[in-house]
Amino acid sequence: MPDRETRKDPSPRAQPGTPYTARRAGPNTPGASDPPETDAERRRRRAQFLRDLAEARELRDRVQPRRAKTARLRHAMRMRTFRW
Numbered sequence: 001m002p003d004r005e006t007r008k009d010p011s012p013r014a015q016p017g018t019p020y021t022a023r024r025a026g027p028n029t030p031g032a033s034d035p036p037e038t039d040a041e042r043r044r045r046r047a048q049f050l051r052d053l054a055e056a057r058e059l060r061d062r063v064q065p066r067r068a069k070t071a072r073l074r075h076a077m078r079m080r081t082f083r084w
Helices: 020-024 039-063 065-081
Strands: none
Touching: 039 065
């Protein structure tokens, strides 16, 4: 196995001084040449993200029922003690 100094990492994140946005740039990353995103596209992406998040929560609740039950009880207690 070669030493750490002799190995070459071709990825842009290996280059010191590269800005974060340049390191993230890839084929699917919007760049300066892309047209600006419309509100409808942003809302559509946000809705998809929220659906995926809800699905992941439901899956976690099915897989860990005891944790889900304690979370429900904790939430109910918070709601009972909340002052309007």
